[in-house]
Amino acid sequence: xxxxxxxxxxxxxxxxxxxxxxxxxxxxxxxxxxxxxxxxxxxxxxxxxxxxxxxxxxxxxxxxxxxxxxxxxxxxxxxxxxxxxxxxxxxxxxxxxxxxxxxxxxxxxxxxxxxxxxxxxxxxxxxxxxxxxxxxxxxxxxxxxxxxxxxxxxxxxxxxxxxxxxxxxxxxxxxxxxxxxxxxxxxxxxxxxxxxxxxxxxxxxxxxxxxxxxxxxxxxxxxxxxxxxxxxxxxxxxxxxxxxxxxxxxxxxxxxxxxxxxxxxxxxxxxxxxxxxxxxxxxxxxxxxxxxxxxxxxxxxxxxxxxxxxxxxxxxxxxxxxxxxxxxxxxxxxxxxxxxxxxxxxxxxxxxxxxxxxxxxxxxxxxxxxxxxxxxxxxxxxxxxxxxxxxxxxxxxxxxxxxxxxxxxxxxxxxxxxxxxxxxxxxxxxxxxxxxxxxxxxxxxxxxxxxxxxxxxxxxxxxxxxxxxxxxxxxxxxxxxxxxxxxxxxxxxxxxxxxxxxxxxx
Numbered sequence: 089x090x091x092x093x094x095x096x097x098x099x100x101x102x103x104x105x106x107x108x109x110x111x112x113x114x115x116x117x118x119x120x121x122x123x124x125x126x127x128x129x130x131x132x133x134x135x136x137x138x139x140x141x142x143x144x145x146x147x148x149x150x151x152x153x154x155x156x157x158x159x160x161x162x163x164x165x166x167x168x169x170x171x172x173x174x175x176x177x178x179x180x181x182x183x184x185x186x187x188x189x190x191x192x193x194x195x196x197x198x199x200x201x202x203x204x205x206x207x208x209x210x211x212x213x214x215x216x217x218x219x220x221x222x223x224x225x226x227x228x229x230x231x232x233x234x235x236x237x238x239x240x241x242x243x244x245x246x247x248x249x250x251x252x253x254x255x256x257x258x259x260x261x262x263x264x265x266x267x268x269x270x271x272x273x274x275x276x277x278x279x280x281x282x283x284x285x286x287x288x289x290x291x292x293x294x295x296x297x298x299x300x301x302x303x304x305x306x307x308x309x310x311x312x313x314x315x316x317x318x319x320x321x322x323x324x325x326x327x328x329x330x331x332x333x334x335x336x337x338x339x340x341x342x343x344x345x346x347x348x349x350x351x352x353x354x355x356x357x358x359x360x361x362x363x364x365x366x367x368x369x370x371x372x373x374x375x376x377x378x379x380x381x382x383x384x385x386x387x388x389x390x391x392x393x394x395x396x397x398x399x400x401x402x403x404x405x406x407x408x409x410x411x412x413x414x415x416x417x418x419x420x421x422x423x424x425x426x427x428x429x430x431x432x433x434x435x436x437x438x439x440x441x442x443x444x445x446x447x448x449x450x451x452x453x454x455x456x457x458x459x460x461x462x463x464x465x466x467x468x469x470x471x472x473x474x475x476x477x478x479x480x481x482x483x484x485x486x487x488x489x490x491x492x493x494x495x496x497x498x499x500x501x502x503x504x505x506x507x508x509x510x511x512x513x514x515x516x517x518x519x520x521x522x523x524x525x526x527x528x529x530x531x532x533x534x535x536x537x538x539x540x541x542x543x544x545x546x547x548x549x550x551x552x553x554x555x556x557x558x559x560x561x562x563x564x565x566x567x568x569x570x571x572x573x574x575x576x577x578x579x580x581x582x583x584x585x586x587x588x589x590x591x592x593x594x
Contacts (some may be wrong), residue, residue, distance in 0.1 A: 141398050251369070307430070494515040
């Protein structure tokens with residue numbers, strides 16, 4: 089019997105107990121983008137003020153060993169919403185015109201909440217693809233399948249990311265504010281040959297490869313030099329849709345307003361809201377009112393903006409009288425990154441000024457986005473539910489991939505056999521009633537890594553093993569000649585076998 093089935097058996101008792109203690113809680117997942125463990129005040133940040141996130145942490149349960157499933161965005165989001173590791177379907181970072189990577193016939197987190205009687209919504213960065221992959225997306229008509237076809241009742245999206253075209257908002261199946269006389273065409277890989285769409289003239293945006301002067305906000309450092317929208321170079325080419333273009337600086341305001349409307353509309357019945365913030369992903373273009381609010385330029389100011397968004401959502405819950413019975417989960421899709429395609433003044437570990445040196449978005453951990461080290465997946469992780477969870481701090485090992493099995497337990501929903509196969513029931517840990525959490529946990533990046541307690545093993549041609557109890561920064565590889573011991577060899581063999589076992593599951 090595997091871990092999932094074991095936890096499910098005893099979990100049914102917990103579900104009855106938890107739901108007896110409180111009505112079904114509203115659930116909001118606030119998902120930051122590229123927010124590292126050390127980018128928040130409660131984890132030690134001195135250069136980025138995050139009073140709202142810190143308040144959420146003080147009044148909630150802080151996880152010191154909480155993880156996203158992967159060190160990159162699309163795989164983490166896929167795993168969180170399906171309970172399956174992304175490598176099983178070869179899901180990587182998607183282009184802006186990719187087909188939806190979540191099949192419409194699988195069990196998902198919003199479907200699970202729907203079965204429990206919840207209204208479900210998603211607001212923010214999607215980046216899981218749209219359409220069926222058979223018919224090329226026509227952005228001027230209904231775009232589907234999308235979030236509604238995998239269980240969400242409402243969606244308001246950036247179709248891909250804020251650095252990829254199309255640079256427009258989409259409500260449910262349609263782009264908003266689109267002028268049919270200025271139709272949209274999107275293409276990746278090579279420039280669009282014409283500014284016309286089906287014979288209709290459309291707005292032509294500058295090609296940043298040929299005209300760098302059109303990038304007036306800041307320059308691309310690599311890869312972000314195709315269509316230039318709002319003075320910012322993007323990945324991919326786009327024509328048309330001028331009336332539908334988003335404003336980068338007001339994007340968080342728009343998203344927060346959508347979240348508030350969803351909360352107010354659904355306050356009298358249980359709801360699940362997935363707020364996938366674009367902050368602090370590139371291009372970092374915070375509203376001017378946040379300029380200079382941190383000591384770390386665009387990246388730091390964008391984090392202050394994200395903190396404001398958290399505060400606004402919490403204020404709305406209080407305004408609607410539902411804050412006590414709303415579970416708010418705050419976390420991030422992967423660890424920090426600095427120069428991720430734009431010359432915005434951000435440098436690794438520091439600001440550009442010598443006197444400001446000292447900020448590390450990963451905190452005490454090694455690495456960040458794209459990497460297999462702890463800094464790639466160990467991220468801020470708070471669970472706040474005044475009616476159901478006592479404030480505190482826990483070292484329990486948990487991952488976003490476990491939300492499927494855990495909420496199935498809490499809400500007494502049966503997950504069909506074969507679905508969410510990688511999700512483990514850690515609801516006891518999420519409620520602060522279990523100090524251990526997972527026995528094993530996979531961390532997905534370019535290489536697969538695995539945790540067992542304080543042991544961390546990274547597979548590959550040159551495998552690495554660390555003991556985090558005395559090497560939190562993963563500096564001493566216990567598998568190199570001078571460090572190797574019989575114990576280390578045995579642990580590495582055990583963990584390599586565990587990775588193989590997990591990979592072979594269907």
